Amino acid sequence: MDDNITTIELRVRGYHLDGYGHVNHARYLEFLEEGRWDYFDHHAALMDQLRDGQIAFVVVNLNIDYRAAAVAGDDLVVETQLAEVGSRSAKMVQEIRRRSDQQRVCRAVLTFVLLNVAENSAMTIEGSLRESLSALVAAQKSQSA
Amino acid sequence: MDDNITTIELRVRGYHLDGYGHVNHARYLEFLEEGRWDYFDHHAALMDQLRDGQIAFVVVNLNIDYRAAAVAGDDLVVETQLAEVGSRSAKMVQEIRRRSDQQRVCRAVLTFVLLNVAENSAMTIEGSLRESLSALVAAQKSQSA
Amino acid sequence: MDDNITTIELRVRGYHLDGYGHVNHARYLEFLEEGRWDYFDHHAALMDQLRDGQIAFVVVNLNIDYRAAAVAGDDLVVETQLAEVGSRSAKMVQEIRRRSDQQRVCRAVLTFVLLNVAENSAMTIEGSLRESLSALVAAQKSQSA
């Protein structure tokens, strides 16, 4: 398996739904966040570079397309990957699909900046951190070629 | 108005519901927590005694009766009061009622202990803090007499 | 006040925060949803056209910029307006600001389509519904001129 795309699975439950019987909008963001935490669990070395707490990734934009509504009992697959690393920001792409028929439920693009926590200002993504991040993107690209 | 019983109002929305069209169990706990924060906003002097961060109230038990299910559009009233102060614990009682017909939706009793944060151990409730808390309970009792 | 821009206010509480002490990403979506429900409460005539349940507005895209992190005790203002009505979709724009210093916390653009519930297919926005919606946008535009 390509470790550059991580997946988690979860089952839709009653408490995920809203009054229309569909998974609530806000809840999808929790599903996506769970996917990102799992991604970081799979890239511990990357995270170690952030663990001193002096730098952090911060979401500055979320763009999410809702394609289909998930309902109770659906088994969902949340797929997470790093899609792009620029000089001052990076993008992650996440998709949620229903396992039974591979129906795409939603697709999200998240833009992060690297924050210098002490100075509360955005930093340039460079050096070993940039290399680590770029490797994850490059591997993903060659896979899809 | 007796400041020892505080009330907040909120309207049930689609995102509060579960797949059955009822307010989800977990969501009531947020409604109750909102009521307690509002209670503390109304008792700033009491909170100042905790604000140095060396002592904190911690919930050790929640006992909640669900009487009726709230649905979308219901206007709910959350009522909060301090009900009892013992030597090592205190109880708050909260009720949620539907405003239109005064139907009781749920009733919760929360038991707190006073925590010495540095030592992570329960403390005796005494001195000026005990006086402040007891005054709130006493006032409530005379009101209902 | 221009009824075409509605506002609600809410105070950030402990249960809105994540482990970093900031309002959690998913929670902002609930704040925005609360703002939209309030908007619809203020436009009951518009909603009546949907209340037979045969047509519904469905969110197909959410694009949200996070500008600043709200923290406990912040009083937030959620502003909601209809920004654009096309032949097959409409856009709402929502902003969340901190009341004390007018700092923008986030800004969201939501794209809706009109759904024929029975046929589960997108409908053209036309007739009296289109007129009702367009009036709300037009009023907003002249205001900002």
Added chain:
Amino acid sequence: MDDNITTIELRVRGYHLDGYGHVNHARYLEFLEEGRWDYFDHHAALMDQLRDGQIAFVVVNLNIDYRAAAVAGDDLVVETQLAEVGSRSAKMVQEIRRRSDQQRVCRAVLTFVLLNVAENSAMTIEGSLRESLSALVAAQKSQSA
């Protein structure tokens, strides 16, 4: 494994926490609900008796002791069992423990009644449903003997 006690595991994430860095009170109720859904997944025959939608189990009381606060990264085990079946109500007991040291995080007792959905009134638990439920309790008891 005794199918009468089911367990699920989950990892505490940033979005589960409140501003104190602890799992929020309301979130534990979602963890418990997830455990109950999983329990019902493991007892499909039992659920089939409810699936015609004419009868439903409804929670009327929740009594939860909070013993320790879970924090980010904790792996939690949620254990669910049917503890008691009376003529008009049944009790489920659930515990959440931290896997690493078996520290008990919380323990909940939930009381259910059987609801006749059409008449919206509590029913006597009898016949084949009572037998199915009692078997689950009995098996649990002999296990602990």
